[in-house]
Amino acid sequence: MAAPALTGLSPNQGPTAGGTTVTLTGTNLGDVTTVRFGTTAAAFTIVSATQITAVAPPGSAGNVQVTAISPGGTSGGLAYYYVALPILTAVSPGQGPVAGGTAVTLTGTNLANLTTVRFGTTTAASTVVSATQINAVAPSVPGGSPGPAQVTAISPGGTSGGLAYYYVALPTLTAVSPAQGPTAGGTAVTLTGTNLLNATTVRFGATSAAFSVVSATQITATSPPGSTGFAQITVITPGGTGGGAAFQYVALPTLTSLSPTQGPPTGGTTVTLTGTNLGDVTAVRFGTTATAFTIVSPTQITATAPTGSAGAVQVTVTSPGGTSAGLTYTRIAVPGI
Structure with a gap:
């Protein structure tokens, strides 16, 4: 009876936890009694003289030789790689817009054989930098809804636990x-x-x-x-x-002239104020007293002098741009008889 021979394994890698269904191809496989991954026997099914399906048993990270044994002898070995489960320890930054596009650094262990990064259920573009780092681009959120998404890393070693990435709505x-x-x-x-x-x-x-x-x-x-x-x-x-x-x-309003510059203490004099940036003026004051006024143009206002004590007061104008410097208006007492 001829010894079995193995020519292929598919897939040729899987998680250390085992459980991967592996197809072994070769010759003289119809009488196989044992399949081993390293020194560990695996459950298997003979499909034909050229094919066996086996379930990889648990193993340590690294490669082992897969062999098939029959009454005719033991085959030569083919390498099967046990891949450690990827682990994520950090996501930076941990948030970004619902439109996606944020460059995100994933840090962890056993990342060298990574095949997929997912944000929630959406696959993200990613690049393996090293066994401890992956660069990914956060995808957009299906439906555009803000909130947390679990980031996971997938390799032949399995799927990592998730870390939260928060999608933030546009302000x-x-x-x-x-x-x-x-x-x-x-x-x-x-x-x-x-x-x-x-x-x-x-x-x-x-x-x-x-x-x-x-x-x-x-x-x-x-x-x-x-x-x-x-x-x-x-x-x-x-x-x-x-x-x-x-x-x-x-702009700050400015005053360049008053006409007239004097009037009686009883008020009532119409005074023309000339200057710049007067179009937005909200108040005209003679001293501390606000008075009625009309904006004629950005360079002219007419105001009514209020009553007040004889003497000089400063006339100012106020707008959202500030309060102007003052010009002097003098109240002159009426001479007694």
């Missing part, structure tokens, strides 16, 4: 209050929106602003210095960059 802004302020910055602004809880950066245009996260729907920020005009406000979180609101930088 949005729905309101800014106040919506304007001086070009010098310094305005305390309340931003309202959604998904703001993990904000890392707030920008007015391209300039980062100091801020505090109040809740998932509110942030308080301090406007940085900026140029006259509108700046788009954006919020950056692990979920991405979101916006939807603008802040208007308003």
